[in-house]
Amino acid sequence: QKEVEQNSGPLSVPEGAIASLNCTYSDRGSQSFFWYRQYSGKSPELIMFIYSNGDKEDGRFTAQLNKASQYVSLLIRDSQPSDSATYLCAVVSGGYNKLIFGAGTRLAVHP
Amino acid sequence: KAGVTQTPRYLIKTRGQQVTLSCSPISGHRSVSWYQQTPGQGLQFLFEYFSETQRNKGNFPGRFSGRQFSNSRSEMNVSTLELGDSALYLCASSPLEGLGYEQYFGPGTRLTVT
Numbered sequence: 001q002k003e004v005e006q007n008s009g010p011l012s013v014p015e016g017a018i019a020s021l022n023c024t025y026s027d028r029g030s031q032s033f034f035w036y037r038q039y040s041g042k043s044p045e046l047i048m049f050i051y052s053n054g055d056k057e058d059g060r061f062t063a064q065l066n067k068a069s070q071y072v073s074l075l076i077r078d079s080q081p082s083d084s085a086t087y088l089c090a091v092v093s094g095g096y097n098k099l100i101f102g103a104g105t106r107l108a109v110h111p
Numbered sequence: 112k113a114g115v116t117q118t119p120r121y122l123i124k125t126r127g128q129q130v131t132l133s134c135s136p137i138s139g140h141r142s143v144s145w146y147q148q149t150p151g152q153g154l155q156f157l158f159e160y161f162s163e164t165q166r167n168k169g170n171f172p173g174r175f176s177g178r179q180f181s182n183s184r185s186e187m188n189v190s191t192l193e194l195g196d197s198a199l200y201l202c203a204s205s206p207l208e209g210l211g212y213e214q215y216f217g218p219g220t221r222l223t224v225t
Contacts, residue, residue: 032211043201043216044154088154092211097167099144099210101154 006102019076029094036088079109115217129190136204143185148199161208
């Protein structure tokens with residue numbers, strides 16, 4: 001079992017729709033969770049971070065964390081073609097000594 | 112505020128050589144982490160430095176080393192390069208010590224080993 005798992009996609013959604021990206025992790029002690037967006041040929045860009053169970057909203061983005069089920073998700077409302085990128089989920093291990101990235105989910109928003 | 116900068120942006124080296132990569136964090140950030148990104152393995156954590164001390168280390172061989180200077184700038188060194196070291200090397204900075212806080216990535220150094 002991989003430590004952080006994401007569906008590789010591509011996830012294809014029409015413009016204006018909600019894109020839902022999911023991530024599961026294996027370390028039950030993990031406390032910090034991050035979502036990064038990476039455009040092709042570019043470096044990762046931080047979108048959201050979440051530490052507590054529940055939802056955290058920032059503009060069109062909502063991060064959801066469920067520690068009991070060990071998953072974290074990212075919702076993108078009103079998806080735009082410019083949101084087309086690879087989304088990386090990152091989880092800090094319970095000992096805070098490792099930051100583990102998922103392989104990423106490729107999102108394609110079509111007009 | 113200027114972002115994280117990395118130099119050089121591109122590098123071509125021969126197997127067996129060594130290479131040094133440089134990273135300047137965002138002003139005021141004292142934590143610097145290094146990552147390797149390859150198509151096959153994805154993004155993997157190399158190490159984290161804070162106040163000139165290595166705080167955390169990933170699962171990479173000893174050929175990979177780093178250091179941090181008093182101005183928080185960091186360098187990463189890879190000795191005895193192998194073909195498999197070809198990758199995008201990313202540096203990230205954070206305002207706080209430890210990996211549990213948000214990190215901001217630089218543009219990366221693309222290393223090609225021939």
